Amino acid sequence: MMIHVKLIANYREALPPEAKNGVVELDVPDGTTVYEAISRFDIPLDDTSVIVLNGLTVDMSTPLKEGDMVTAFSAIAGG
């Protein structure tokens, strides 16, 4: 199934060159979890990252559905 991964700001360096505006499309096996999808990228997966599914706070073991968007950014204060 096809899903999207979006990386924001400094994490964009971990994206492949075909990514556009920080978003890359991936073909993943059914049952792939948020964690598995985001582990494909070289970003820290500890509490220095914030990872959301379709903009929502979810458990990292949540299985993905066709068309889902997983977004990650570095947990640093701002605004």
Place this chain on the structure above:
Amino acid sequence: MYGWHLRILRVNLTSHKVTTEDVDPKIARDYLGGRGWAIHYLYKEMDPMADPLSPDNILIFATGPLTATPAPTGNRYMVVTKSPLTGALAHSNSGGEFPTWMKRTGFDMFIFEGKSSEPVYVFVNEDQIEVRSAAHVWGKDVHETTDILKAETSADARVACIGQAGENLALMAAIMNDKHRAAARSGVGAVMGSKNLKAVVAMGKKNPKLYDSAKMISLSVDTSKNVGADVKKGSNMRIYGTSYVPQVTNTLGILPTRNFLQGTFEGVNNIDGDALKNQYLIRHTPCYRCPLSCGRLTEVPDGPYKGKGEGPEYETISSLGTGCGVSNLAALVKANYLCNEYGMDTITTGMTIAAAMEMYEKGYISEEIIGMPLKFGDHDAMIEMIRKMAYREGFGNDLAQGSYRLAEKYGHPEIAVTTRKQEFPGYDPRGSQGMGLLYATSNKGASHMEGDVAYEEVFGVPVKENPLTTEGKPELVKHFEDSFALMDSSGLCVFVAIRYAFNKDRMILPQRLAEMMNFSTGAGYTPEEALKAAERVYNLERMFLLKAGSTEDTLPHRMLHEPLPDGPAKGKVVELDKMLPEFYKLRGWDEKGVPTKEKLEELGLPL
């Protein structure tokens, strides 16, 4: 004494009489400094019912015990006064260099009273204090004023001043320092203008004496190293400043778009941190002694929006940009420069124009009244409105009153997205419930700087909270409000303090904040005592607010009754009544939000 000078400079602008006075060390310790000291004096000396633009208002500039010390980001001051925008308390924070230079005059705090009959500026070089004519800079913008006053005083001086917006008493006028830094919110610049005080120019060599200077230096170096290590890893704050945030809030569906009609913006890629970095960034610019350096010097090299200056920060992008539906980055950058030059708060400026755009599109305000069409996304009209606001020219006079008064005047109060008449910053609380409680209860009206729980709900610092739930939010809001009162009183910048001063249990790391205060002042705070003092400050501010007659803790119509139509928070409103009673209980306030006798006694505050 250490850390604090324990000296105040008082300038009566009516008589031009200058006096100095000492601060009682017990008051100094109990109220921390900065914002804490300022509310102590404001509460003691002024009638909270006074007209904010009358000579009866008092304008306070206050540094903290870490300002002008080796502490990284110890570069802040607070401007505290009664706000003409909200009728409530104003406390606006700024960094740059002026606050450090101000503290080096040998005074922790400047108090301005009364009103000068002619435009003046106040020059303070340690004990040489002069009230001088400002006739030659009246009418000039912030940049020109700063250059002229530095040229006629000293290259070693630093300047805080108002632009045309402050002179003309526009209610979103800011006090700008070092040209680009702003004590922005709540119309503090209009208070300065009402006193005919164009500028304050400060210089001196009196660094505060430190209680334990060796330990202070080693702790400061250690904290700087921590920040430095993060910067090396690629900190967004260094690479982008806060301009990376629109992508984050857009992802969560809480990016204020078209006056909060939406929570996501289709043009976000045109105006985000990467666009800014790739097109207009020259270099990052730090406040004094800041290892993070989140400021941006930018330049639009040519075309109709040609200019050079600082910004935009996130809050400007989310107000003048997405708030107005504007996706032309060059125009947005230009709008930011204009606000800095006229001396205006970009949040209230942008969101007031956004409200006018909505009212125009809905047919509530005609083209004839405005003088031109004013559709969302019309960046040229937006730029023209900024100029009109600063000069209060034509429809600009309506805009200069802020969105609450604008919407009320034209018969549609539901359009204004404000609390206590102050415009919301860049987090739609329908998708960030804790921010909703914060905006509703904030003693200064809607402001993220009152206790920015977006750190947890949005950015995961120090821990990640689900922004859509209400559970635990009252406690979170109280904790952040008290923590911000502590940081604003200390003289540190919250960007660094929040990240390095708290652990995952939200406790102050003693070695990072209480100890820093102690190495500076010798006051011997435990972390608990420091937070208790911050709670004292917060409660006294509440008392001022109540006496000023602004009591109801609520949110505007849109936030309570119009569900977000798009994005991850679609269908949500702020569930304020689920949070407010528990918040009052945690605060030790009654069901109307009034501190109980027991709470006041516990904090040693006057009944």
